[in-house]
Amino acid sequence: MEDQKLKNKKVLDQNISRRGFITKTALAAGAISILPRHVFGRGFIAPSDKMNLGFIGLGKQSQGLAKNFIGNTTAQVVAASDVWSTKNQWFKGHVEKLYAEKRNVSAYNGISTYLNYKELLERSDIDGVVIATPDHWHAIQAIDAMKSGKDVYCEKPLTHTIEEGIALVKTTKKTGQILQTGSMQRSWDSFRKACELIRNGHLGDIQKVLVNVGDPAVPYNLKAEAMPSEVNWNSWCGPAPMLAYNHRLAPSRNDVDFWPDWRLYEEVGGGILCDWGAHMFDIVQWALDMDSSGPVKYIPPTDRNAVRGLKMYYENGIEMIHEDFGRGWGVRFIGSEGTMDVSRSYLETTPENLLTADLSNAKVKLYNSKGNHLQDWVNATKTRTQPICGVETGHRSATVCNIANIAYNLGRPLEWDPKKEKFMGDSDANKMRGRKERKF
Numbered sequence: 001m002e003d004q005k006l007k008n009k010k011v012l013d014q015n016i017s018r019r020g021f022i023t024k025t026a027l028a029a030g031a032i033s034i035l036p037r038h039v040f041g042r043g044f045i046a047p048s049d050k051m052n053l054g055f056i057g058l059g060k061q062s063q064g065l066a067k068n069f070i071g072n073t074t075a076q077v078v079a080a081s082d083v084w085s086t087k088n089q090w091f092k093g094h095v096e097k098l099y100a101e102k103r104n105v106s107a108y109n110g111i112s113t114y115l116n117y118k119e120l121l122e123r124s125d126i127d128g129v130v131i132a133t134p135d136h137w138h139a140i141q142a143i144d145a146m147k148s149g150k151d152v153y154c155e156k157p158l159t160h161t162i163e164e165g166i167a168l169v170k171t172t173k174k175t176g177q178i179l180q181t182g183s184m185q186r187s188w189d190s191f192r193k194a195c196e197l198i199r200n201g202h203l204g205d206i207q208k209v210l211v212n213v214g215d216p217a218v219p220y221n222l223k224a225e226a227m228p229s230e231v232n233w234n235s236w237c238g239p240a241p242m243l244a245y246n247h248r249l250a251p252s253r254n255d256v257d258f259w260p261d262w263r264l265y266e267e268v269g270g271g272i273l274c275d276w277g278a279h280m281f282d283i284v285q286w287a288l289d290m291d292s293s294g295p296v297k298y299i300p301p302t303d304r305n306a307v308r309g310l311k312m313y314y315e316n317g318i319e320m321i322h323e324d325f326g327r328g329w330g331v332r333f334i335g336s337e338g339t340m341d342v343s344r345s346y347l348e349t350t351p352e353n354l355l356t357a358d359l360s361n362a363k364v365k366l367y368n369s370k371g372n373h374l375q376d377w378v379n380a381t382k383t384r385t386q387p388i389c390g391v392e393t394g395h396r397s398a399t400v401c402n403i404a405n406i407a408y409n410l411g412r413p414l415e416w417d418p419k420k421e422k423f424m425g426d427s428d429a430n431k432m433r434g435r436k437e438r439k440f
Contacts, residue, residue: 054079057133058087071102081117088113139164146177156278158394163434165395180377181394187373203335210332214272215307216408222246239437274401282397298407
């Protein structure tokens with residue numbers, strides 16, 4: 001009871017602090033925002049009720065995130081940080097343009113930028129942060145943010161190592177902050193319908209699941225190029241080894257026709273196996289009701305050069321295989337009563353009538369975020385309830401991906417204990433749950 005009182009007091013203090021800051025700002029600017037909300041009519045959102053956001057990581061992914069937060073949520077973007085001066089400058093202009101387009105604010109100048117994200121976290125008026133840095137920074141920045149009293153929206157995969165995920169779960173519980181993982185497929189109607197059909201037995205007993213996503217991570221191998229002057233490369237590498245600069249790894253601008261290749265390399269990413277596995281393995285976890293668990297056995301292909309063929313087994317006997325079934329990135333569920341293929345571009349069943357099953361009175365009804373993954377997090381921060389893809393869910397889905405990389409790397413069967421979050425009888429694999437961070 002005492003812990004709950006302290007949590008409630010913390011939330012109240014944060015709200016008072018935020019509202020006090022905004023009220024002072026409003027008074028300095030003319031103060032019409034302190035009028036009662038009923039004066040402005042139904043649907044008006046008082047500035048004191050808006051969530052102030054800071055963005056950390058201003059690469060290509062931040063472009064769409066900023067657009068959707070400004071266009072589709074009630075949050076206010078007030079700060080941003082990146083180790084690239086070029087991206088700080090670009091993001092400021094990008095946000096100002098979005099405010100003009102999406103909110104009809106012709107001269108928005110409310111965003112400050114920082115080269116060091118810790119300066120952003122020092123601001124008491126910021127309620128939450130959006131983390132869109134490369135994978136190797138996710139856990140460190142999310143933990144720092146929560147310790148500074150900020151709620152967190154963190155891009156997927158949530159963490160780069162298993163031990164990071166364990167630490168992130170502990171910090172979230174200890175601080176009481178609200179974390180949403182950017183596995184936004186859970187907010188798509190088609191994926192929720194697919195999982196509800198499976199959870200309610202319309203495919204019968206699930207026997208096998210095929211998941212097609214990209215290749216495992218590989219060691220960094222790009223050729224060294226001249227270092228741009230507009231980046232703090234030591235900070236970009238951060239806890240990872242100091243890598244030779246190459247524009248494909250981290251371009252200085254966002255208007256390039258490729259997604260940066262840091263995703264491919266084990267030092268800073270998890271390969272496309274993790275990048276898209278955090279979407280597709282995540283849907284399997286949801287469909288099989290395994291959000292607090294995962295497979296217990298991993299059997300890699302005998303060919304050490306293979307990039308597909310890993311078999312994973314849940315404790316209930318369901319087999320999941322990393323396999324290309326010929327339809328792009330997606331999932332195929334094989335049950336005793338039929339099959340289902342689901343991806344971002346299709347949802348199909350055999351027989352076809354399985355797809356039209358009536359779910360209105362289904363026993364299992366899954367969380368419905370109303371199609372807005374970002375606003376779902378914003379709402380959760382106000383009610384202090386869990387969003388659709390909270391920290392435990394994001395951690396467990398990332399763990400499936402990270403263990404898959406370990407299995408491909410070691411080339412031998414692994415047994416995993418989801419409760420203890422350790423490998424059984426394999427010291428080498430257990431060492432790979434984390435890694436020694438570089439001092440920088």
